[in-house]
Amino acid sequence: MISLNDRLSKYLETDVVLKSIKPEGRVTRIVGLTVEVSGLKVAIGDTCEIKTLSGDFVDAEVIGFSTKTAFLMPLLHVEGIVAGSKIFPKENVKKIPSGSMILGRVIDGMGNPIDGRGELTCDRYISKKGPVINPLSREPISESLDVGVRAINSLLTVGRGQRMGLFAGSGVGKSVLLGMMTRFTEAEVVVVGLIGERGREVKEFIDNSLGEEGLARAVVVASPADDSPLMRLRASELATRIAEGYREEGKNVLLLMDSLTRYAQAQREIALSIGEPPATKGYPPSVFSKLPKLVERAGNGDKGQGSITAFYTVLTEGDDNQDPIADASRAILDGHVVLSRDLAEMGHYPAIDIEASISRSMPQTVSEGKLSSAQVFKRLWSKYNQNRELLTVGAYVSGADREADLSIHAAPALEAFLTQKMDEKITLENADNDLNMIINELQKIQK
Secondary structure, eight states: OOOHHHHHHHHHHHHHHHHHOOOOEEEEEEETTEEEEESOOOOTTOEEEEEOTTSOEEEEEEEEEETTEEEEEESSOOTTOOTTOEEEEEOOOOEEEESGGGTTOEEOTTSOBOSSSOSOOOSEEEESSOOOOOTTTSOOOOSEEOOSOHHHHHHSOEETTOEEEEEEOTTSSHHHHHHHHHHHOOOSEEEEEEESOOHHHHHHIIIIIIHHHHHTTEEEEEEOTTSOHHHHHHHHHHHHHHHHHHHHTTOEEEEEEEOHHHHHHHHHHHHHHTTOOOOBTTBOHHHHHHHHHHHTTSEEOSTTOOEEEEEEEEEOGGGOTTOHHHHHHHHHSSEEEEBOHHHHHTTOSSOBOGGGOEETTHHHHSOHHHHHHHHHHHHHHHHHHHTHHHHHHTOOOTTSOHHHHHHHHHHHHHHHHHOOOTTOOOOHHHHHHHHHHHHHHHHHHHO
16 A cells, blocks of 8 residues: 555655746747747747757747737747747846946847957846836936037037937938047947947947047947847847946936937837738838837936936938938937938038927027027028028129128138037037137127
8 A cells, every 4th residue: 555655755756847847839830030839828028949950049039929829039040940849938138237347348139249358247237127217207408418519519409318319311421420429428428229230330330430439438239230120129228228227327328329210120020020010101000109118218317317318310211301210200309410411412521400400408408698699500501501502603692681691701600610520529618619709700790
């Protein structure tokens, strides 16, 4: 007769065996970059690993489900995955590196170093999920941030905690302007997200635009165009989370995201792959809901914390500022700097179109005198541009409009003020002095 202890011990052994069994599912179908899996109970955002024919594992993230089928997207590639491949849940990484020891490093969307300088060491870890800040507890935007670019410092003054859009087509000096701000800003830490750029441009930006001086106090998160859309999405969110970590330490951070358009395109690829219907020009509704969620994470923190001043580049296809992403971005940002192809072709750098650009927080961060001077400058520059064609063909009649005459007289000084060499740093104070000098001279002429 079997004793009670013997019978119970068998159940105990069975329980141990059951606990040691790892749940697994099977790949049933692959469509594009979407892997369909059955037999696995997972949640949105969970990370799994798929076993390939060679015995290697490919990480994938759960992006949706339908009844008993889960939809996953690999972070790297789908080579070696076949129907019936085993898939196992993976413990999510809930901590990401932060602190001074990761300054000067270049990492990918998963937080792995790609700069060839060895393993990433850090003195602090932060949670993967950022805090949700009550909008009423955020510090107001009241102080200016020096970005080292005269046209922005004087005419489009940026406040600490402001979120600006940099609207530009291809080849008009967007990367050069970002590099200048990275090197010249007074912000304590710079976080750069290079999302969806060509691999060649990533290295060129780090070596040429950023340089050793800029990289020394920066963290670069790079996810080039050949990365999966999920990796590009993760890289954008990782760059934002790292910036949030420095803000929690009380630092003033400059976040440069290049580009917000690539982030939206990555989300579009993911949404379309799981069957979400396209809405505006092929963009599903989820794209327009994720954009503000990412952008709203920047800004000033709670009392006692630092700030994240953010510049998001927005690619305007064919220089069309009415692109749906450009239009949506303009609505959720605190201002925009527009780069003009016409100015770039004239050799006018940085090619900032002052007439089309605006900083919505400028009135709260500068004196009434500076705001008035900036308005006078813009009005004269706009007046000159209105009469430029008449001047070219010799049809302008002097004396008909006194303000137009003044703008034409001042045009060389105005244009020189708006241009700047890429290795030239112009502080906020110097930019204000230059602006006051021009306005004072013009007032003397008017009298």
